[in-house]
Amino acid sequence: MSRIxxxxxxxxxxxxxxxxxxxxxxxxxxxxYEVCEVFGGRLVDETRHLDRLDRSLRELRIPAPMDRRAxxxxxxxxxxxxxxxxxxxxxxVSRGVARRDHPFPDPPPAPALVVTAKSLSAAAGDKAAASGxxxxxxxxxxxARPDIKSVSLLPNVLAKQQxxxxxxxxxxxxxxEGRVLEGSSTxxxxxxHDGKVVTxxxxxxxxxxxxxxxxxxxxxxxxxxLEERAFTVEEAKAAAEAFITSASSLVIPVVRxxxxxxxxxxxxPVATALRKGIHDVxxxxxxxTPPFV
Numbered sequence: 685m686s687r688i689x690x691x692x693x694x695x696x697x698x699x700x701x702x703x704x705x706x707x708x709x710x711x712x713x714x715x716x717y718e719v720c721e722v723f724g725g726r727l728v729d730e731t732r733h734l735d736r737l738d739r740s741l742r743e744l745r746i747p748a749p750m751d752r753r754a755x756x757x758x759x760x761x762x763x764x765x766x767x768x769x770x771x772x773x774x775x776x777v778s779r780g781v782a783r784r785d786h787p788f789p790d791p792p793p794a795p796a797l798v799v800t801a802k803s804l805s806a807a808a809g810d811k812a813a814a815s816g817x818x819x820x821x822x823x824x825x826x827x828a829r830p831d832i833k834s835v836s837l838l839p840n841v842l843a844k845q846q847x848x849x850x851x852x853x854x855x856x857x858x859x860x861e862g863r864v865l866e867g868s869s870t871x872x873x874x875x876x877h878d879g880k881v882v883t884x885x886x887x888x889x890x891x892x893x894x895x896x897x898x899x900x901x902x903x904x905x906x907x908x909x910l911e912e913r914a915f916t917v918e919e920a921k922a923a924a925e926a927f928i929t930s931a932s933s934l935v936i937p938v939v940r941x942x943x944x945x946x947x948x949x950x951x952x953p954v955a956t957a958l959r960k961g962i963h964d965v966x967x968x969x970x971x972x973t974p975p976f977v
Contacts, residue, residue, distance in 0.1 A: 688765040690758050690799040695765060698800065704781040707796055712786070713836035715778030715796075716740035721895075721931045722763055722771045722801065727969040728931070730756060732894045737777070740833045745788070746779050749797040756969075762799045763972045771803040772932055776835060809933060813959050816939030816951045817853035819872075819928070821917050822846060824857045824865060831888045843868040853936070854928055856917075863914040865889050867928055870936075871896040874915055875925035875954045885912040895929040899958055901965040908954070917941070925952030935959035 687698035709715030718737045721728040734752055741748055749755070759773050780793030825839040843855035847868070856872050857865040864872050865884060871893040873883045881903050886892045903910045920926055926938035926946045935958045937951035 687800070687802070688762065690762050690797070692796055692798075695761070701798070701800075703778075703796060703798065706784055707778050707781050708789075709776065709778030709796070709835050711784055713834060714744070714746075715776055715835045716744060716746065716833050717774065717776040717835055718833065719931050720759070720773050720775075721934075722768050722773055722972075723963060723966075723968070725763075725769050725971045725973075727756075727759060727763070727773065727972070728963070729894050729898060729967045730759070730969050731967055732897060733931075736833060736892060736894065737775070741777060743829070743832045744779075744834065746777060747792070747795055749777050749795040755797075758797075758799055760969070760972045763801045766801040766803075768801045768803050768972075770806045771801065773799065773801040775799045778835075804932070809936075812853070812933070813936050813951065813956070816937040816949075817928070818851065818940040818943075819854045819856050819867065819926075819938050820847050820850050820852045820942055821858045821864070822855045824859050826857065829888055830866070830891055831886075833891060840868040852940075854938075856920075856941075858917055859889070862916045862918070864917060864920055866891060866893075867930075870928035870930040870933065872920075873899075873927050873929065873955075874920050874923040875927075875952060877924045879924075879954075880909045880911050881954065882911045882913060882915050884914050893929060893931075895931050895934060895962070898962060898966050899929050899935065902958055902961055905965060906957070906961070921946065923947070925955050927952075927955035927958070934962050 689698045689701035691701050718733045720733045776798045778796045780796050782789035782793045822843050847855040854867040856867050866872050921941050921944050928936050937955040939949050
């Protein structure tokens with residue numbers, strides 16, 4: 685079955701889905717996006733994702749393309765038309781189409797909306813989690829507001845490619861003081877030897893990950909101790925465990941940092957348990973039913 689995309693009011697074949705050459709996301713990265721997990725045919729944590737989308741739009745002064753109920757209908761319909769049981773739904777909102785000029789267009793155009801969905805292999809994620817992954821560290825090169833989920837991702841792309849070329853899964857951005865910020869597409873965590881679970885505080889230097897929030901909830905439910913603070917690369921290398929979180933990977937143990945093993949170089953019990961229990965604390969939408977056409 686061919687994939688289907690939603691583009692500015694129409695469901696179209698994925699292979700012929702197009703936006704205008706003067707869409708401001710294309711020419712200026714003037715847009716925002718969200719990626720929501722689909723698990724068992726359900727949207728995961730849709731409220732948190734759309735709350736974050738609203739915040740990103742406000743920060744860039746882009747109006748919402750439609751109200752929340754309509755947007756959820758489009759997301760669910762896109763998931764259904766693509767028959768996704770386990771995977772991701774991606775939505776992107778740009779300021780719209782206008783003659784190329786740096787200031788906001790006046791009068792403002794209608795925001796442009798694109799939604800796609802794709803299946804992912806749950807087995808592949810489980811395999812990565814079972815063996816653990818490697819990360820490398822790279823200097824912070826992004827703009828000063830990575831807390832806004834904008835489509836301006838070139839530094840993230842370059843960091844991810846550097847990780848790939850080094851045989852690693854992820855790259856952690858590090859500030860000039862040697863403190864870990866977050867990954868190119870994930871939040872970063874460590875577990876100290878006295879059992880504290882540590883991740884950087886949610887300020888303007890990192891993205892407020894939806895899966896990060898769910899893991900924080902799960903930590904509280906499991907009576908573990910959460911510390912939201914900066915940690916250094918050296919502290920991470922000396923930690924009992926490390927892991928990464930995102931909507932696409934959930935919780936994945938990190939077993940090597942810059943080539944050095946974390947503890948015994950094997951996935952640790954805290955990260956493993958958090959991955960197993962993550963859907964116990966996430967919001968689940970109703971089951972999305974594929975169309976019979």
